[in-house]
Amino acid sequence: MSVLIYVELDNGSIKKTSLEAVAYGARVAEQLGEKATVLAVGKAETAELEKAGSYGAVNVLHAADEKLSHENGLAYADALVQAAQQEGSKVIILSKSGLGDAMAARAAAKLKAGVVSGVTALPDTNGAFKVTRSIFTGKAFATAEIKSDVKILVVKKNAIEIDESQLTGTAATVKSFSPQLRDSDFKATVQNVEKADSELSLTEAEIIVSGGRGMKGPEHWQPLLDLAKALGAATGCSKPVSDLDWRPHHEHIGQTGIKVAPSLYIACGISGAIQHLAGVNGSKCIVVINKDPEAPFFKAADYGIVGDVFEVLPKLTEAAKKLK
Amino acid sequence: MKILVCITNVPDTTAKITFTDNDTKLNKNGVQYIIGPYDDYALARGVELKEQSGGTLTVLHVGEADADPQIRKALAIGADDAIRVNADPLDSYFVATQIAHIASQNNYDLILMGRESIDYNSGVVHGLVGEMLGIPSYSPVMKLDIDGGTATISREIDGGKEILKAPLPLVLGCQEPISEWKIPNMRGIMTARTKPLNVTEPVSVETMTVPEKYSLPAPKGACKMIPAGEAEMLIRLLQTEAKVL
Ligand SMILES: Cc1cc2nc3c(=O)[nH]c(=O)nc-3n(C[C@H](O)[C@H](O)[C@H](O)COP(=O)(O)OP(=O)(O)OC[C@H]3O[C@@H](n4cnc5c(N)ncnc54)[C@H](O)[C@@H]3O)c2cc1C
Numbered sequence: 001m002s003v004l005i006y007v008e009l010d011n012g013s014i015k016k017t018s019l020e021a022v023a024y025g026a027r028v029a030e031q032l033g034e035k036a037t038v039l040a041v042g043k044a045e046t047a048e049l050e051k052a053g054s055y056g057a058v059n060v061l062h063a064a065d066e067k068l069s070h071e072n073g074l075a076y077a078d079a080l081v082q083a084a085q086q087e088g089s090k091v092i093i094l095s096k097s098g099l100g101d102a103m104a105a106r107a108a109a110k111l112k113a114g115v116v117s118g119v120t121a122l123p124d125t126n127g128a129f130k131v132t133r134s135i136f137t138g139k140a141f142a143t144a145e146i147k148s149d150v151k152i153l154v155v156k157k158n159a160i161e162i163d164e165s166q167l168t169g170t171a172a173t174v175k176s177f178s179p180q181l182r183d184s185d186f187k188a189t190v191q192n193v194e195k196a197d198s199e200l201s202l203t204e205a206e207i208i209v210s211g212g213r214g215m216k217g218p219e220h221w222q223p224l225l226d227l228a229k230a231l232g233a234a235t236g237c238s239k240p241v242s243d244l245d246w247r248p249h250h251e252h253i254g255q256t257g258i259k260v261a262p263s264l265y266i267a268c269g270i271s272g273a274i275q276h277l278a279g280v281n282g283s284k285c286i287v288v289i290n291k292d293p294e295a296p297f298f299k300a301a302d303y304g305i306v307g308d309v310f311e312v313l314p315k316l317t318e319a320a321k322k323l324k
Numbered sequence: 325m326k327i328l329v330c331i332t333n334v335p336d337t338t339a340k341i342t343f344t345d346n347d348t349k350l351n352k353n354g355v356q357y358i359i360g361p362y363d364d365y366a367l368a369r370g371v372e373l374k375e376q377s378g379g380t381l382t383v384l385h386v387g388e389a390d391a392d393p394q395i396r397k398a399l400a401i402g403a404d405d406a407i408r409v410n411a412d413p414l415d416s417y418f419v420a421t422q423i424a425h426i427a428s429q430n431n432y433d434l435i436l437m438g439r440e441s442i443d444y445n446s447g448v449v450h451g452l453v454g455e456m457l458g459i460p461s462y463s464p465v466m467k468l469d470i471d472g473g474t475a476t477i478s479r480e481i482d483g484g485k486e487i488l489k490a491p492l493p494l495v496l497g498c499q500e501p502i503s504e505w506k507i508p509n510m511r512g513i514m515t516a517r518t519k520p521l522n523v524t525e526p527v528s529v530e531t532m533t534v535p536e537k538y539s540l541p542a543p544k545g546a547c548k549m550i551p552a553g554e555a556e557m558l559i560r561l562l563q564t565e566a567k568v569l
Contacts, residue, residue, distance in 0.1 A: 010482070071481065073451070074460055097482065098447075101440075102463060105416075105451025114417060114532030117446040130536065135444050139341045140540050142444075144415075144533045154448075188460060188490035191476070195484035203482065207568075231569070249466070249501070250480060255337055255442065256361055256500055264568040274338050281541075285568045287558065288547070298547050303561065307552025319559035323569060 002037040002059070003029040004089035006080055007052065008099060009042045016204050019055050021095040023162050024122070024155050026056020028091060031125045037061065038172065039083045041068050041076050046174045053172030055162075061087075061177035067186065070193075073099055074185040077106035082179040084111065084150070092152045097203060104154045113150035120159050137255050137278035157203070157261040158282060202251065205234035207264045208283075210253060212238040212276075214269015214290065214309055218246040223313035224268055230320035236260065238270045254279035268309045272297025289313070325379035325470065325492075326430065329370040330423055330437040330449070331398055332360035333391035337442065343538045350538070359394045362438025362464075366496075368503035370436050371402035373470055380404050382430075386413045386422045392521065399516035400508030406519070411526040415533045416444070418526075420452030425527045427457055432493060434475070439464035439497040450497040460490060463497025 005025035007018035014022075022038055029036040038052045038060040049060045063079050080103055084092055092107065094100040101117055108115035118133040120141060129151055132143045202208060209228040215221060228235045235251060242252035253260055255275040261282030268289045270276060277300050280286065288301040289312050298304045305312055335341070335355045342351040359367070367383065374381040383403040385391050388410065395406045409422040427435055435457075440447035447463065454461025466485065467478035470492070477488045477496065508516070550558050563569040 073462075077451075077455075098464060098480065099482075101447040102451045102461070105420075105448035106455040106461070108417065108448065109420070109452045109455035112530070114415070115446075115448055115452075116533060117416075117448055118444075132539075135538075136335070136339075136341045137442060137445055138541070140343075140538055142538050143536045145536055146533050148530070148532045184458075185460075188462075188477075188488045191487040191489055193481070193484065193486045195481070201483045243501075250484060264562065264566075278337070285562070285566045287562070300544060301547040302545070302566065303558055304547045304549050305552050305555055305558065306549065307555070312552055312555045315555040316559060319556035320569075323559065323563065 001088045001090065002035045003032065003091045003093065004084050004087055005036060005038050005057065005093045006100070006103065007038050007040050008095065008097065009040060009044050010201070012044045013048055014040070014051060015095070017095040017097065017157050019052070020157060020159070020162060021093055021155055022052050022055040022057050024160050025093040027122055027160065028093065028125070029056070031122070032091070037087050037089070039063070039080060039177070041079050042071070043069055049174045050171035053170045054167045057172045060172045060174045062174055063177045063179055065178065065181065067181055070190060071099060072185060073102035074106060075181055077103040077110070078182060078185060079179040080107045081110045083177060090150050092150065094152070094154050096154050096156045100154050104152050108152050111150045112148065113152045114146040114148040115152040115154070116144065116146060117154035119153045119155045122160060123153070134282070137259070138281035139278070156282065158284070200234035202234050202236055202253070202258050202260050205260070205262050207231050207233035208236050208260055208262045209233045209266045209268065210236035210238070210270060211241060211268045212270030213240050215241070220310070221247070223310060223317070227266070227313050227317045227320060230317050238276050267297055268313065270297060271295050272300060325373065325377040325434065326432045327370045327374055327379060327381045328384055328427060328430070328432040328435045329363070329367045329381060329398070329403065330384045330435065331363040331367065331394065332438065332441040332443070333357050333385060333387050333394045334360045334441055334443045337361065341540070347537045347539060357390070357394060359397060360438045360441050362440060362442070362499050364505045365500055365502050366436035366438055366498035367398055367401060367403070368506045369468055369498060371506060372503055373434070374402065377470065382407060384423060384426055385409070386411060386419045386526070388412060395521055396516050397508060399519045399521070400512035401506045402512065404519065406521040408521060408523050409526050410523050414531070414535070416446050416448045416452060417532040418529045420449050420456060421529045422526050423449070423453050424456035427453065434470070434492060435495040436498055439499045447497065450495050454495040457495070459493050459495060461495040461497070462488065462490070464499040465496045466499060466502055468496065468498070468502055
């Protein structure tokens with residue numbers, strides 16, 4: 001038996017959040033006295049998949065059918081269920097994302113499994129199987145026991161600390177895996193995919209520099225982009241900024257936007273309304289730059305600067321360029 | 325076209341969250357309840373599509389009677405009738421089973437709901453319902469047009485968007501900017517009172533998860549303020565003190 005972990009691929013590379021899920025799954029496997037097996041769907045080099053071994057996986061099942069090269073949650077969920085059945089997996093782990101949730105849900109219905117999404121810590125497997133997850137968009141946690149035979153956990157970023165120095169060089173054994181594909185999963189036709197390839201993904205980013213209405217307009221975004229570049233950061237924004245089309249919608253962070261959990265979140269000219277905070281409260285360190293000392297964001301911040309973004313940002317960029 | 329819109333009943337986004345009964349129950353005291361914000365988007369687009377196609381729109385909620393004001397609001401916004409499955413919704417699996425049961429008896433062309441509820445943030449109900457009914461599910465949908473029996477969907481994917489054409493029936497998890505939230509007008513509020521709100525009992529479901537307790541995050545330490553004139557200092561502190569650079 002093994003704990004099965006699904007890893008998401010991005011242009012043939014295992015996503016960082018998925019490597020975290022592998023480390024998480026390997027720890028659960030250790031708790032249960034089982035081994036950790038990974039499932040990857042889509043195009044990837046064997047050497048890349050072997051990397052999952054450093055994070056604790058023993059085997060990687062690789063489904064590389066040409067039909068699966070386009071991300072298809074329905075077919076991917078079928079592959080996940082078939083892999084779980086082949087491996088006799090009673091615990092299935094995915095990382096929290098649109099795809100992760102979609103696959104977890106479809107697989108849960110197929111396997112009659114309890115599914116818990118937004119898991120923030122390792123399960124308590126002493127006797128009963130209990131998991132804790134984030135609820136109310138980070139405002140609280142809930143612990144529940146999963147009763148079903150098969151259990152599906154969708155883990156949030158930072159659910160466990162990974163000690164990079166503990167990573168081994170052991171390669172996982174990659175085996176090819178050919179799930180039965182159903183025509184019904186391919187009824188939709190993809191008309192178009194617009195993806196900014198060069199951009200760092202917000203959900204994967206370790207550092208995010210984000211701007212609000214205080215940035216005054218799209219033509220004033222350059223100082224923010226400069227700091228992001230100097231720090232190797234992704235860029236985000238508040239809701240009014242994307243509503244006003246100053247920045248693309250997929251940069252919108254918050255309750256109704258993307259939820260992020262970087263190591264460092266730098267908010268520039270964002271007031272810190274509760275709905276924005278709801279999307280960033282998983283960040284390890286929050287920096288707020290706002291000219292209003294009463295801005296609510298300072299209450300949630302670790303470091304704050306009361307000042308004009310257009311004066312502060314260039315100074316930070318200069319200092320960041322000198323980093324090494 | 326027959327449309328089903330599923331709505332949740334959740335604390336307002338600004339609600340302060342606390343617990344009672346030894347941290348086993350949410351403290352509802354002083355908390356204002358609203359239709360889930362994502363569900364509100366689904367409802368708004370559902371009403372527009374119904375108006376275009378001349379079909380029907382039923383709104384469905386799995387929950388207890390305290391949600392009736394929110395259901396009436398959905399009727400005032402434009403739903404024709406409502407169903408409430410009378411149960412304390414224990415987990416996503418339970419809710420999805422109830423929705424799938426109602427849907428299997430009524431042959432809806434389109435089942436819309438929010439991408440996630442803002443209380444449990446699970447984002448799995450649409451997928452569960454889709455699989456239980458054996459039809460495709462897609463989320464988060466940001467644009468939706470229906471032409472005959474085909475939906476054109478624009479949905480968010482990691483770092484971008486994807487446009488799909490898919491035959492009905494479908495289950496879709498919605499988010500902005502699929503439509504603008506609708507505010508009920510006086511006429512809507514008056515007619516909502518006479519629209520049917522049918523209450524049914526739940527079908528039995530195997531227990532998948534049992535809630536045990538709730539907790540709150542540790543309180544945040546004080547924010548360290550850095551003078552704007554010495555902004556560079558921040559970068560050094562982030563490297564040496566916070567160790568995030
Ligand atoms: C149901 C619901 C869901 C929502 N979901 C989201 C969400 O997901 N994400 C989100 O962000 N919002 C969301 N909102 C909106 C949210 O309530 C706020 O309106 C929004 O976050 C405010 O954005 P902002 O801080 O950019 O703008 P503002 O509130 O206008 O704040 C701008 C800030 O910039 C500062 N400023 C101005 N000029 C300068 C300068 N030169 N230098 C430094 N600082 C300056 C000001 O002091 C101010 O604090 C939601 C609202 C509702 C009701």
